[in-house]
């Protein structure tokens with residue numbers, strides 16, 4: 260990374276947060292940050308390209324309301340497996356620095372919109388008021404009874420004895436159990452109906468309150484800088500926010516393993532910093548000096 264680029268970025272943020280002002284920062288986080296923690300992603304409704312197979316099923320076969328209706332046991336096993344892997348992963352220094360930023364409410368207005376469902380932001384205590392999980396969470400469960408609004412968040416593993424995946428995790432050939440009885444699956448403690456994973460499936464719309472919350476933040480705070488972390492300009496929701504923030508006069512900083520050539524073209528009208536490397540390393544390297552500066556100036 261070029262030293263001058265790093266310094267000009269740091270100075271930009273410090274200038275925005277001096278004399279009692281707060282810097283307004285929106286972070287868009289994609290799968291690259293989870294990859295740095297050793298987690299593979301299994302695709303979701305905006306990221307069809309990363310559709311990865313699991314035991315001969317593609318995630319498009321399993322991550323749909325239809326699949327859940329037809330075979331809730333199989334779909335729950337898939338999510339139990341993903342919960343288990345996510346719990347085995349360790350949040351990295353990129354997750355930690357975003358959590359630090361989210362808790363520094365005296366220096367900045369900060370919001371993270373993440374595409375990741377793996378709970379790694381929560382595990383390093385990212386401020387929950389400034390975290391929007393646009394694709395839901397592997398660790399949320401939601402009641403499927405239309406008249407019941409039960410939903411809860413937990414890191415239990417396994418969720419039920421039948422969803423203990425430790426026996427199958429290392430063996431790709433061992434046959435998965437057939438769970439045919441709903442009572443073996445997570446059930447609502449209020450009404451007894453089957454619970455479902457709190458993730459957004461293919462064909463499902465994003466909850467409106469999430470989009471509204473993101474829009475409100477952008478309108479209320481007039482974003483100084485958009486951080487694009489471990490994702491590409493072309494992947495939604497990043498794609499939809501770039502123009503909005505550019506039109507507000509905001510700048511862009513990319514933290515990714517590859518240079519975003521499309522965003523580079525914006526550089527003539529909007530400043531775009533690109534910090535190439537593992538974002539678990541580049542994020543703390545660039546933000547820690549800013550955090551120290553804020554701390555010292557208090």
Ligand SMILES: [Zn+2]
Nearest residue numbers: 402407447450
């Ligand atoms: Zn219920």
